[in-house]
Amino acid sequence: MNIRNNLLDIWTVFWRDWVVLRRRMTKFILSRMVAPMLYLVAFGWGLGRSIDVGAGSYLDFLVPGILALNSMNISFNSITPVHAERIYHKSLEEYIIAPIWPDAFLIGKVLAAVLRALISSAIIVVLALLFGAHFSMTPLFLLVLVLNCIVFAEIGFLAAMKISTYEEMAQVNTYILLPMSFLCGTFFSTQTLPAFVRFFIELLPLTHTSYLLRGLGSDAEVSMLSLLVLFAYAFIGLIWGSRAFRRLTE
Template identity: 75%
Template sequence: MLYDTWTVFWRDWVVLKRRLTKFILARMVAPMLYLVAFGWGLGRSINVGSGSYLDFLVPGILALNSMNISFNSITPVHAERIYHKSLEEYILAPIRPAAYVLGKVLAAVLRSMLSSLIILLLAYAFGAHLHLSALMLVVLVLNAVIFAEVGFFAAMKISTYEEMSQVNTYILLPMSFLCGTFFATQALPAAIRVVIEILPLTHTSMLLRSMGSGAGADGVSLLVLAVYALVGFILSRQAFVKLIK
C-alpha cells in the first residue's frame, strides 16, 4: 500500500520538479494582489478590533489558497480520464485503488503547502504578524486534503471540461468569498450563516485566524475537518473503484 502510494505520488513530484520555478512564480501573483489590494489598500480603512486587517486577512488567504491549489492540482486527473486516456495505465498496473487516490491527494497537498509557504513569506514581507504552530500546518493539510478529494471525486464523475469548471463556479467561488476569508461570518444574515458555518473552508479560516492570533484551536472545528477528510477519501475511492469495474 505504501509503495503503491509513493509510486503515484513520485510521478506527480517529478512533473512538478521540472516546472517548479514556473509554479513558484505563478503562485506569487494572486497572493501579492490580495496583500496589496486588501492588506495595504482597503485594509488601511478597516478596523477589526485588535491587530491590523492584514493580520486578519492572511489566515483567510492561506485557507483560500489551500483550497484552490489542492483542487486545481488534482483536476488533471479528469483530463487523464477523458482526453489523454492515460488513466488506463494506472488501472492496468497492480496498484490498489486506495493507493492511487491517496497518492494523487498527497501530490496535490504538496503543491498546496509549497504555495502556502510562499504566501507566508510574502505576508511577513508585507508586515504581517502571525503566531505559527505545528497545528496550523495540520489544519492547512486537512483543508488541502478535503478539496483535493473534492477535485478527485469530481474528476471521476464529470464527463466534460465545461462541467468540471462549473465546480469552481458553483462550489469553490462562493466559498472563496463567504467562508470567513475576507470578513467574519458574523457579518452575514443568520440564515445564510448557518449554512456557511457548516462548510470546511469556514472552519479552516476560523482555526487559522484563531491560532494565528495566539489563541487556541477549536476542537470541534478540527474534528469537523477530520470527518470531511475521511468521508471525502471514502467517496473518492468508491468513485474510482466504480469507474474501473
C-alpha cells in the same frame, strides 16, 4: 493487505507527480506569487488600512484567510488533470490495469496536490512576513492547513471521477469554490452575515479552516469542533473518492 507494498504503490503515484512538479518548479513558484501579492497589496495595504478589526491590523486578519483560500484552490486544481486523463487522454487506464492497490492512486494524487498547496502556502507566508503581517505558526496551525488541502484535493478527485465534460468541471469552480472563496470567512468574519445565511456557510469546510487558522494564528482560543469537522470531511472524501475510483476498475 501488504502495508509495505501499498506504501510503495502510493509513493510511485506521488513520485510521478513530483517529477513533473520539480521540472516546472520555477514557473510554479513565480505563478503562485501573483495572486497573493495582489491580495496583500489591494486588501492588506489598500483597503485594509481603513478597516478596523479590533486587535491587530486587517493584514494580520487577512493572511490566514488567504492561506485557507489559496490552499483550497491549489489543492483542488492540482487534481483536476485527472479528469483530462480519464475523459480525453484515456491514460487513466494505465493505473486501472496496473498491479497496484486501487486506493494508492487516490492517496498518491491527493498527497501530490497537498504538496503543491503547501509550497504555495509557504510562498504566501514569506510574502506576508515581508508585508509586515504578524501571526503564529504552530503545529496545530499546520495540521489545519494540511487538512484543508486534503479535503479539497479529495473534492477535486471526486469531481474528476464523476464529471463527464471539461465545461462541467469548470462549473465546479463557479458554483462551489467561488462562493466559498468570498463567503467562508476569508475576507471578513462570518459573524457579520445574517443568521440564516451563516447557518449554511458554517457547514462548509473552508469556513472552519478560516476560523481555525485565524484563531490559531492570533493565539486565540478555538473550538476543537471545527477540527473534528475537517477530519470528518477528509474521512468522507477518502471513502467516497475510493468508491468512485474502484467503480472504474469493475
